[in-house]
Amino acid sequence: MPSPVGHILFAFAISGVPKPRDVLTQWWPVLVLLAAIAPDLDFLPGIVIGDPNRFHHGPTHSIAAAVVFTLVIALMFRSLSKTQILVLFLVYAGHVLIDTLAKDLGAPYGVLLFWPFDSHYYISPVTLFSNFSHGTHNEGLGGVIRDIFSVHNLWTVAIEMAILGPLLWLTERYRRRAG
Numbered sequence: 001m002p003s004p005v006g007h008i009l010f011a012f013a014i015s016g017v018p019k020p021r022d023v024l025t026q027w028w029p030v031l032v033l034l035a036a037i038a039p040d041l042d043f044l045p046g047i048v049i050g051d052p053n054r055f056h057h058g059p060t061h062s063i064a065a066a067v068v069f070t071l072v073i074a075l076m077f078r079s080l081s082k083t084q085i086l087v088l089f090l091v092y093a094g095h096v097l098i099d100t101l102a103k104d105l106g107a108p109y110g111v112l113l114f115w116p117f118d119s120h121y122y123i124s125p126v127t128l129f130s131n132f133s134h135g136t137h138n139e140g141l142g143g144v145i146r147d148i149f150s151v152h153n154l155w156t157v158a159i160e161m162a163i164l165g166p167l168l169w170l171t172e173r174y175r176r177r178a179g
């Protein structure tokens with residue numbers, strides 16, 4: 001998986017970069033950020049049982065989960081426009097997509113893209129991003145935290161910024177031109 005930095009950069013490339021003030025005063029940027037990281041909330045049940053990686057890259061990393069997430073948010077926030085709902089779906093699905101483009105060092109490799117219709121794990125044959133290291137299965141929280149703050153992960157974030165930074169710049173430029 002890419003790092004949260006990579007996921008958020010890609011989300012903003014899809015949704016547009018919110019003004020810092022809006023992040024504190026409006027729901028929309030918060031919903032975009034939530035959609036960007038929601039698939040990785042599958043760490044939470046593992047953290048509770050002391051094995052953070054236990055459920056990672058499970059059903060939350062699927063198109064079906066993107067649909068369910070989007071429907072729930074659309075029902076909770078009735079004022080969202082159709083475009084905003086579509087953007088939230090694309091941000092969530094985009095997270096799952098770029099996870100398939102990152103190096104994965106722990107089996108099963110990739111994500112359950114078509115769950116529940118297909119229990120295969122999918123990963124791209126082309127690796128674009130490095131892996132954001134977060135411990136292995138059966139590793140306690142201490143090891144996971146040590147891994148997260150490693151030099152390796154700094155490199156992972158640097159690669160993401162080198163790839164996604166220009167993408168974000170281009171999409172922002174396009175948005176400004178399009179008005």
Ligand SMILES: [Zn+2]
Pocket residue numbers: 001039040061095096099
């Ligand atoms: Zn993920």
